[in-house]
Amino acid sequence: MTLVELELLLRRRRVWLCWALLCALPALVAVLLAVTGLAPPPGRGGAFLSAVVSNGQLFPAAALALVLPVFLPITVAIVAGDAVAGEASAGTLRYLLVRPVGRLRLLLAKLVSVTVFVLLAVLFVTVTGYLVGVALFGFGADAELGGAGGVTSLSGAVLSPAELLARTALVVGYLALCMLALGAVGLFFSTLTDSPLAAALGVLALVVASAALQPLDAAGAIEPYLPTAHWLAWIDLYRDPILWAAVREGAAVQAGYVLVAFGAAWANFATKDVTS
Amino acid sequence: MVDVIATQGLMKRYGRVTAVAGVDLRIPAGIRFGLLGPNGSGKTTLVRMLLGLVHATAGEVELLGEPMPRRAAHVLPRVGALVEGPAAWGNLSGRTNLRLIDAAGPRGRGRRQRVDEALERVGLGGIDGRPVRAYSLGMRQRLGIAAALLREPELLLLDEPTNGLDPRGIGEIRTLLTALNDAGTTVVLSSHLLGEVDALCHRVGVMDAGRLVLEEDLAALRAPTGRVLLRTPDPAAVVAELDGRVVDRSGDRLVVRHDDPAALNARLVAAGIPVAELVPERRSLEQVVLELTGHGADRVDAPRAEARP
Numbered sequence: 001m002t003l004v005e006l007e008l009l010l011r012r013r014r015v016w017l018c019w020a021l022l023c024a025l026p027a028l029v030a031v032l033l034a035v036t037g038l039a040p041p042p043g044r045g046g047a048f049l050s051a052v053v054s055n056g057q058l059f060p061a062a063a064l065a066l067v068l069p070v071f072l073p074i075t076v077a078i079v080a081g082d083a084v085a086g087e088a089s090a091g092t093l094r095y096l097l098v099r100p101v102g103r104l105r106l107l108l109a110k111l112v113s114v115t116v117f118v119l120l121a122v123l124f125v126t127v128t129g130y131l132v133g134v135a136l137f138g139f140g141a142d143a144e145l146g147g148a149g150g151v152t153s154l155s156g157a158v159l160s161p162a163e164l165l166a167r168t169a170l171v172v173g174y175l176a177l178c179m180l181a182l183g184a185v186g187l188f189f190s191t192l193t194d195s196p197l198a199a200a201l202g203v204l205a206l207v208v209a210s211a212a213l214q215p216l217d218a219a220g221a222i223e224p225y226l227p228t229a230h231w232l233a234w235i236d237l238y239r240d241p242i243l244w245a246a247v248r249e250g251a252a253v254q255a256g257y258v259l260v261a262f263g264a265a266w267a268n269f270a271t272k273d274v275t276s
Numbered sequence: 277m278v279d280v281i282a283t284q285g286l287m288k289r290y291g292r293v294t295a296v297a298g299v300d301l302r303i304p305a306g307i308r309f310g311l312l313g314p315n316g317s318g319k320t321t322l323v324r325m326l327l328g329l330v331h332a333t334a335g336e337v338e339l340l341g342e343p344m345p346r347r348a349a350h351v352l353p354r355v356g357a358l359v360e361g362p363a364a365w366g367n368l369s370g371r372t373n374l375r376l377i378d379a380a381g382p383r384g385r386g387r388r389q390r391v392d393e394a395l396e397r398v399g400l401g402g403i404d405g406r407p408v409r410a411y412s413l414g415m416r417q418r419l420g421i422a423a424a425l426l427r428e429p430e431l432l433l434l435d436e437p438t439n440g441l442d443p444r445g446i447g448e449i450r451t452l453l454t455a456l457n458d459a460g461t462t463v464v465l466s467s468h469l470l471g472e473v474d475a476l477c478h479r480v481g482v483m484d485a486g487r488l489v490l491e492e493d494l495a496a497l498r499a500p501t502g503r504v505l506l507r508t509p510d511p512a513a514v515v516a517e518l519d520g521r522v523v524d525r526s527g528d529r530l531v532v533r534h535d536d537p538a539a540l541n542a543r544l545v546a547a548g549i550p551v552a553e554l555v556p557e558r559r560s561l562e563q564v565v566l567e568l569t570g571h572g573a574d575r576v577d578a579p580r581a582e583a584r585p
Contacts, residue, residue, distance in 0.1 A: 001379075001380050003379065004376050004379045004380045007376065008365065008376065011367065011368060012367065013367065090363055090364075090365065090366070091360075091361070091362075091363025092363045092364065092365060092377075094324075094327075094329055094359050094360075094363070095357075095359075095363055095377060095423065096377070096380055097327075097328070097329055098327045098328075098329065098352055098355070098357045098359070099352070099353075099377060099378075099380050099381035100328075100348050100349055100352035100353065100381065101380050101381065102349060271331060273290075273324075273329070273330040273331060274324070274329040274330065275324070275329075275330060
């Protein structure tokens with residue numbers, strides 16, 4: 001069932017469109033920066049944007065920072081919201097279940113497919129960011145400091161390309177986990193309704209609500225448990241030495257979301273009457 | 277004979293609405309069974325409960341001798357089903373749809389051949405790579421039946437299998453189902469096309485308002501009613517000859533109470549009365565069903581004026 005699910009994912013035009021658009025936004029920003037040379041001053045604009053002009057290798061980080069707040073969650077909401085509700089509204093859900101595919105197996109396959117989607121989404125953005133960044137901005141003047149291709153970390157020390165690659169891989173993993181948490185919530189919502197749109201909007205509502213509560217002092221007590229609270233912790237992975245505390249806490253909270261949301265999805269779906 | 281489907285006191289409530297109210301249904305192996313009833317009479321909910329898609333509020337279901345939905349993983353591979361119309365992934369071709377739906381189920385060898393065979397059987401053998409989105413209603417229906425046939429099921433549960441097909445297509449599907457049944461597959465179809473059921477089935481069940489109001493062999497339903505329909509140019513002579521036996525008369529048509537049409541014919545001819553037409557009366561399936569069932573749930577009459585406060 002998992003292989004079937006992956007084939008269904010990869011054959012969906014919508015999925016490729018999501019990936020293409022995710023990659024297109026950072027590429028557009030890179031082109032605009034390269035053409036005008038008007039990078040935002042340090043400390044303003046998107047994270048890393050001021051630095052990329054001097055070193056294209058930082059552009060993947062800037063690209064991730066660009067798509068993370070809105071664009072990436074939207075695509076995750078669309079794909080995860082479609083997971084069960086899409087099959088229900090198309091009627092294929094009943095035929096899968098009488099084939100038979102066990103309900104838990106179906107949900108697990110859906111979770112795997114959402115995982116693959118978010119992982120590839122983050123990965124594609126990173127790779128596109130790197131290619132576009134290096135092509136437009138080169139390896140940068142910092143190279144002289146730490147040998148060929150060296151990058152200055154946020155803390156000022158110089159990272160070798162291998163270190164940079166390792167840290168970028170960590171960032172990809174971390175952000176994929178953050179998005180998977182959202183995806184698992186989407187999967188849960190998707191079992192509640194037969195409308196993919198409603199499930200996707202539910203996920204976006206959660207993101208917006210969380211982002212609205214986050215800066216509120218009065219919401220301080222629940223702030224660490226908001227889904228969006230730890231999304232920016234990945235920036236710490238580019239410090240030297242890495243500041244693990246926020247990343248570790250973020251990973252724990254996001255993994256918690258995945259577990260709870262998937263458990264809720266299963267609890268709801270296992271005994272649900274399929275009338276679609 | 278073994279029952280392929282046996283339910284006991286099967287009931288389903290959705291909130292305050294009772295969709296199926298205590299159905300005891302037994303369908304023996306090897307027959308062609310027709311499930312009839314108006315819209316909203318609970319046919320589809322019943323079928324969904326048989327397949328474990330909907331969980332019963334009360335009662336038991338046994339499918340192929342195994343309790344459902346507990347043994348679904350074991351039983352359902354031996355059942356082919358079409359539930360409330362076909363469904364497919366619209367962006368994929370019919371062949372890919374079948375391949376994926378087959379791959380989703382338990383492992384099995386020879387998938388490509390199985391898919392080809394199923395397509396061949398429903399008359400889609402030469403189908404190209406067009407996405408299902410572009411299929412006509414009839415093609416989708418055939419594809420849905422092909423999906424139900426994939427694993428050579430022992431039991432076929434088909435909901436409105438000829439929906440969207442033209443008369444020739446209906447004929448083809450009827451031939452296919454008859455052939456499958458002859459080879460040992462039990463065929464259960466639900467329909468509100470009485471002609472379909474009439475032409476195909478051995479036995480029928482009639483549902484109304486969530487209850488199974490009749491379960492009977494079609495042959496018994498269609499047994500002669502003990503009346504004879506008679507047409508003659510001289511009805512007055514018949515009334516005179518068969519005094520008291522004539523039940524109804526309109527123009528040259530008469531309804532006569534008589535058990536033996538041959539004897540009746542001989543008697544009339546002996547009396548010199550010309551007979552233009554003489555046939556034993558049989559109840560049609562339509563009459564039976566209409567007598568037994570009320571309006572479907574899709575008709576909602578306004579309350580009568582005097583009932584209003």
